[in-house]
Amino acid sequence: MECIECYSEKDHITPLLNPKNCLEKHLQYVCGTCGRCLCINKDEKHRQRWNFPFKSLDIAKLYLRAADFTNKKPCGIYEILNSQGRKSYKIFVTIEDLEIYLHKNKDKSCPMVQAVYIKECYQEFSNTKVKFLDIREVEQYLLIQ
Numbered sequence: 001m002e003c004i005e006c007y008s009e010k011d012h013i014t015p016l017l018n019p020k021n022c023l024e025k026h027l028q029y030v031c032g033t034c035g036r037c038l039c040i041n042k043d044e045k046h047r048q049r050w051n052f053p054f055k056s057l058d059i060a061k062l063y064l065r066a067a068d069f070t071n072k073k074p075c076g077i078y079e080i081l082n083s084q085g086r087k088s089y090k091i092f093v094t095i096e097d098l099e100i101y102l103h104k105n106k107d108k109s110c111p112m113v114q115a116v117y118i119k120e121c122y123q124e125f126s127n128t129k130v131k132f133l134d135i136r137e138v139e140q141y142l143l144i145q
């Protein structure tokens, strides 16, 4: 069943890439409901993982909570087509952000002009933690994975 807080069906599926490094070095959103760790770290350009394109809607959904939580509102996942007709998925805070992106990236389009996935409302949960994991927590998390 999909977690009401972080929208994932699997409580240890993330991080997807280099999980050990991500858990050790990056700030994590720790879901207070299912315990899933979700990278919420900002790089030197203040970008988080959810700012980047995703290969599938399912993967984008795994990072949507980080976007919603950071912006304190429901963000949308949009289906983006490139000039070769290849699909990718990107999270935007508002439809205006999508329009700015399309304006800057003339080879990209968004035929549906609306989010393929968005939550109705933003909710806070009392047990959420945003923190760096200690070594023991990283090891335990990876064991279950």
Ligand SMILES: [Zn+2]
Residues within 6 Å of the ligand: 015, 022, 023, 026, 039, 040, 041
């Ligand atoms: Zn990370």
Ligand SMILES: [Zn+2]
Residues within 6 Å of the ligand: 003, 004, 005, 006, 007, 008, 031, 032, 033, 034, 035, 036
């Ligand atoms: Zn969860």
